[in-house]
Amino acid sequence: MSLFPRPLAACLLLLLSVPGTALAEGDEVEHRVEGRVEGEHALLTVYRTLRNPAARYVEQRHGFMLPPGGTVHGFALQAQGQWTEGLLLANSESERRYEALRRRGTAAPRTLARLSGYGSGVELRLWNVPPRSSVTVRYDVRIRIRHAKGRSAFSYPLPWDDEAGPKPALTVAPPHPEADLRIEPGSALGQKLLEVSWKPRPLDGIDARAGLAPWDTGTLGFLQVRAGRLSEAPTRARVVFVVDASHSVGAHGVTQQLTRAGDYLQLLPDAVAEVILFRRSAERLFGRLIPASEWKAALAALPAARLETGNGSHLDEGLRLAQQVLAEGTGPARVLALTDGKLRRAFEPVPAAPSTSAPDTAVHLLMVGGRGSYVPPHEKLSERLVREACGGIQRSYEQDLEPLVRPVRWEQVHVEDDQGTKLEELGALGEGDGFQTWLPSPETPLRALVLRGTRWGCPASLPVAIDAALSADVGRTAYNWRVEPPPSEAIDLLAKSGDWVSPERSFLAVPPGAGPSSARTRALPDGVEGGVVGGVSGGVISCPLAGPRQREDAPKYGEELTRLLQPALSACSREAGGASLQVRVETTGHEVVDVEVEGAASENQAACVREASWALRLPSLFDDGFPGTYTVRLSP
Incomplete structure (x- = not known):
């Protein structure tokens, strides 16, 4: 400027x-x-x-x-x-x-x-x-x-x-x-x-260099960064797709996710892949890692019933099963978890495992659209899905899948001095992009500099070269x-x-x-000086952001759940004797995502009521995409 x-x-x-x-x-x-x-x-x-x-x-x-x-x-x-x-x-x-x-x-x-x-x-x-x-x-x-x-x-x-x-x-x-x-x-x-x-x-990697010029007792530094190609796609990778098959995504959503999985494999034509479907629990779709070349034929051969949706959005169960699949082999691996983000409140990222913590392994999240897409996804999805695993997040509107195949950008980039002091925040650095910024340090001389950031959520760093030509050029650039x-x-x-x-x-x-x-020209009279008259006005318009939208608090939802569950309680009471109990049902839209039973006469009765609750197919009254939690008290 x-x-x-x-x-x-x-x-x-x-x-x-x-x-x-x-x-x-x-x-x-x-x-x-x-x-x-x-x-x-x-x-x-x-x-x-x-x-x-x-x-x-x-x-x-x-x-x-x-x-x-x-x-x-x-x-x-x-x-x-x-x-x-x-x-x-x-x-x-x-x-x-x-x-x-x-x-x-x-x-x-x-x-x-x-x-x-x-x-x-x-x-x-x-x-x-x-x-x-x-x-x-x-x-x-x-x-x-x-x-x-x-x-x-x-x-x-x-x-x-x-x-x-x-x-x-x-x-x-x-x-x-x-x-x-x-x-x-x-x-x-x-x-x-x-x-x-x-x-x-062409440039491979990141070219980060700085020029330093003396200034008072310190240094005026100029940092120049250019990013070339940051990585290469893995060869013969093992890929596990963890696919949301819950009611909230619907049959169309399952098809959409498998289509996206196929698009991903086109970027890794020599890979092998498996699909894990998760609802209330998780299951393998093929039972083996199939070559990418067989992907379309393998999907076409599946019975339609295998892809039916159900209650439950237990993404964590799908991730644990993916860890088990990857533990069976070696080499570069990718886990791509696809979901609409409508998970039970109890969802937590999965503990680390050797199969997902290896340097050549990544666990990514790919958000997909669905009914009720205006409802914010689960807050835990902003964290790593698997502890200690690197990985990225991609929204449903982002079509390019290459950033989930190989790292193509650094996030949270900043530069530090040799004492670890943060000198400047730089933001994100993608392939083909660059930074130019000043590093004023009038009191403390700058010597060694380090560029730091995250790559797929994991720490990354690079020493900054102190360039003599750039140092000589600091003044001209200033x-x-x-x-x-x-x-x-x-x-x-x-x-x-x-x-x-x-x-x-x-x-x-x-x-x-x-x-x-003697050719005297007309000139500015003595004592006349130029000047500028003007002004700048501006301002910021702030608009309040709406918080997460919730389903209205109305008794009709609890009453409908009571009506649906009462027959199940009557059947379960005949097995374990009459007893009043309460059932806490958590929903996202018309999908049941969690069930807790309290006050049952026996574990058999609790299990009976729990399974009946999970088997519910909620009516259109609940089909608004909003989350809700209801406690239903049932009497025999």
Whole structure:
């Protein structure tokens, strides 16, 4: 991000060109940009041709926006038939020399130029522009490349409107033969841009490097991270699908889950697989690990009754059985648990086992849609399904299954120093993405850095390389930073010795023989200073988030359960003698997910009532997807 907000810079640009500033108006007739990529930088050579339509020598002032993150490192002026290279001077010195040459004198009029910076742009002042002729300036811009969504990119600003000047004619040499270079219109923070992007050369793993520059008694650090391909798919993997066959998903939901399982196997064509169905209990569907090539035939051969839904959503039972299946062999393994998330309240993640704690094993959760999808899933599903097992979570609306085949991103990424102090939170880092951020530490020197995060929920770390070239470049990168700038004190310190245009340094191009001349132009009166008037307003609108939706508390549900269970109690009482008891029934929609019996005359009677409760097929009254728990008191 620049030192000034972009709307403020826009106001400044408008101010520089409005009538009444005692400067002659001029037309920009050409704006040409030639670009190339070297390493992590885009190097642009910008040519801008400016015309004086008046019949006398004039002074002109122009404001040019810089590309986001761009700095100016070279400057030259072409006027009156010759090129003059600019000299980078302290800002006060270049201004003093320029003003001295504006005085009245006896020298022949020669055009001179001064290029200074004001944050997100540069200001060009031209003195003694010849009548009815043009001059051209050339300046060199350096931009640090950004990485996102598998492409490398930089931006170049377009005029604010069609009357603000000609659109730039931008050409960029492809960085490499397979670059797939694209130049497309875009925008950021209200600024129209040309977005230049290309496919970078392949990278395996994460490239994390930092530049460090002394600052007070500490360090100003700059971190640059780029993620390439983070992993490869396992070969000859063993895959266990744990499939929800409860009433809440319905027959269509079971079919949907098996279809998703088939899609998953297409990404692992040499794998073997088993399916575990869970309702109140869990069962193996095939009884063996079948090759992925036999998947469709094996499903087609199953009797329809094997896939019927039932009461109970005991995901934990399915996970335990998956552990047993994987214990029978060796090699990379994946457990993919599919569910609509409507589980009994007593659900807890499964204890660790060697078969699911191995480094090449993962236990994933794939949420599927179903009736009552507006009801939040069980809160425990945000934790690891199996203790000490790595794994990811994917929502029903996410179609790409590759993130459950191999790790394609790090989560909760942050950088620490050698003392374990967290310096910066970075968020998530996916393949093809990158980070660039500042690490200000004015009091404590930075030495060793570590990148930390989680990969499939398990800890991951990588040492950050301290790069000498990046360290030498920290100052250049500090100016006109496009996201979050480093502290202004650090920018000021670095700019004083920098080789770029900034409030501390500016270019002055003075051709040989130039001096105070008799071609006095109209200039800003003494004592007149520019200024900016404007304001920004904003705010945040907060909307309350609704809590988990619950079924209405109405007696009709308990009364209906009593009516359904009373015949079962009568039958069970004949076996164990008459006794009053109470049954606690937990439901999610029209599915029974848990049953507890208290006050039975014997264990046989309790078991009888429990099985009768599990066998209930709840009517449409309950078919709203909401959870509910009811205590029913029954008398013989």
